[in-house]
Amino acid sequence: MTIQVGDKIPSVELKVMGEKGPETVTTDELFAGKKVVMMAVPGAFTPGCSMTHLPGYVVKVDEIKAKGVDEVICTAVNDAFVMAAWGKDQNAEHITMLADGNGELATALGLTMDASGFGLGSVRSQRYAMIVNDGVVELLNVDSGEIDKSSAETILAAL
Structure with a gap:
């Protein structure tokens, strides 16, 4: 069943790249007491994700944070090494690249x-963006083709 507005983000362990390599973080740590925008892509370095989706957030991250957002997260079903390399490639230093x-x-x-x-494997993330306040989903926009509902511009307008 798909998470809904008003639901709490489930507790899951994930990875981010730290100074000494991949580090474990939990969704509880990432979302507790914060307002977070999290966007997800089917895969790092894929065309729509690299040419449109993540770049929009890179350009708009300061505007998004100016609306009271504590953190912007990009997640994909990729490992921490790939997410870190993709973040570096995209100049996403102000976005948490969550593996x-x-x-x-x-x-x-x-x-x-x-x-x-598409040759990407049987389990990938749908493309979406959500606004989460203290672990509770306030907005969930899932794309069904075009990158419009989950774009940085759409989320910025919703904040």
Whole structure:
């Protein structure tokens, strides 16, 4: 079942790249007491994600944070090494690049897709963006083709 507005983000362990390598973080740590915008992509370095989705957030991150957002997170079903390299490639130093290597977050949220037809594997995240306040979903926009509902511009307008 897909997470809904008003639901609490499930407790999941994920990875971020630290100074000495991948470090474990929990969704509880990431969302507790903060207002967070989290956007998800099917895969790092894929065309729509690299040309449109993440770049929009890189350009708008300061405007988003100026609306009272404490953190902007980008997640994908990729490992911490790939997410760190993609963040560096995209100049996303002000965005937390969150690795959902086994698709546990995407699965817990009910936002998986089968991307095996594209050669990306059977468990990938759908493309979405959400606004989360103290661990509770306030807005969830899931794209069904175009990158419009989850774009930085759409989320900025909703804040």
